[in-house]
Amino acid sequence: MRFVLAFLALAFPALAQDNALTIATYNVENLFDNADDPFHADEGTSPKSRAEMRILAKTIDTLGADVLAMQEVENLGVLRLLNTMLSKPYAFIGFLSTNDRRGIHTAVMSRVRIKRSMGHRHWPLEGKQKRFARGLPVFELEPSEGRTLLVAPVHFKSKRTLGKDKQGVRWRTAEANGVLEVLDDLRARGFCAPFVLLGDLNDERDSASLASLFDRLKDATAVASEENRYSYIWSGRKQQIDFVLYDGELAVKSARFVHDPDAASDHAPAMCTVSWPAPVRRVAAEIAGGAATSAELRRPQVDATDVHGMRSFLLQEVEAKGKVHSVERTKSGGHVLIKFGKDPRQSLTVFIPRGAVARFAGIDAWKGKGLTVVGPVFAYRGRLEIKLTRKEQLR
Structure with a gap:
């Protein structure tokens, strides 16, 4: 080609x-x-x-x-x-x-x-x-x-x-x-x-x-x-x-x-x-920069315990809302899992990678409280997750 x-x-x-x-x-x-x-x-x-x-x-x-x-x-x-x-x-x-x-x-x-x-x-x-x-x-x-x-x-x-x-x-x-x-x-x-x-x-x-x-x-x-x-x-x-x-x-x-x-x-x-042995000829793009996306303007709102509903938005960015059931640390890796239900296969899990944990103060206090998280839904080992890395993802 x-x-x-x-x-x-x-x-x-x-x-x-x-x-x-x-x-x-x-x-x-x-x-x-x-x-x-x-x-x-x-x-x-x-x-x-x-x-x-x-x-x-x-x-x-x-x-x-x-x-x-x-x-x-x-x-x-x-x-x-x-x-x-x-x-x-x-x-x-x-x-x-x-x-x-x-x-x-x-x-x-x-x-x-x-x-x-x-x-x-x-x-x-x-x-x-x-x-x-x-x-x-x-x-x-x-x-x-x-x-x-x-x-x-x-x-x-x-x-x-x-x-x-x-x-x-x-x-x-x-x-x-x-x-x-x-x-x-x-x-x-x-x-x-x-x-x-x-x-x-x-x-x-x-x-x-x-x-x-x-x-x-x-x-x-x-x-x-x-x-x-x-x-x-x-x-x-x-x-x-x-x-x-x-x-x-x-x-x-x-x-x-x-x-x-x-x-x-x-x-x-x-x-x-x-x-470079001659003047470099740079070209400007004829498109506007700094644009917001249509996904930001029309973001679906979902219940964090409605896994069937969330599956229809797989890989799309959503606003997931629910009450935090538990806050857990992984046995290795230093990651944090925020679970909205007892069975992770029946509710959303929010994954905070170890490199982002320090950006969120008082994570353990989230247990039992309402939380709205924005991010793409993806499938991991049979459960649905949203990866949380920025404070801007919290509502």
Whole structure:
């Protein structure tokens, strides 16, 4: 497939020009829409609440990137929705389908023209036994007249957090080698522009699975300060698993990771600024930014004990109201479960992840009191839940 799937600008007014190009990557963590996709197992993943979407949009606005690669995007529709929530929306979106069973994809939003797209979701890996877990789209951008840049957003196979990860290591190793095969193929076909691979590699710089990539490609994030150079925290340990790697002539001016304890993702964005040999031609999108959504204006109101009624709104954002039956801590993980009935299969459960618990004072005192919670309803192990992460979700 060699065409860009979405152009959001019908007329192309120009923005300011200079010789610096800012490139960023951000794993936005489960950017799912509010519709059940019958072809993917998405009903067990909570879409972001509108409160979380606003926080996510604010973070992206803060980056100010000319080119933004994203991971864990469900589809083009939810990406367009997010774009309208930005104070300065992007003119171009590149999105191609991937192989992930859960339905997560990579994408690019850009202020410079996307000339073409090339998908590699069926590229054979490891003796044709595997494919890229989330594909390998390559977008040819044209930051200035006659000068192009190849951008490949990537999301390698996830790492298992329990037990050994032998299969994951083999898969990520095959993906790393596959990236280099694709790059060699592009070079052989006459694509001589600088190549940027950016995204969530799900492993660290010194891992065996990524060795071939770091032997061949340069790491733009290496110029970030050591104390700033991490993108993910697991069990209290800071680690960098998100990278901006490149092949070809690019002069990296600066790089940094944006750490925000109030962020709407478990990853930190990585960004770098490179010198471009000609003035960068940025394009403004002809759509209004900072928009509210129709879902916010017409939100269903439901009884927290009416599971049959709530199932008709699966994945949609609702206002659920009821009396709190119990407040419980999970045995591991530090999460909180707010239950509206004795049997969780017959009533709603509100899930507060450990990272959000500190935002709510006096949670234990909620027992026996009325509570209204706003958020998307999703299915988890036979029960219906709403994920509560922001005070704005309480009424």
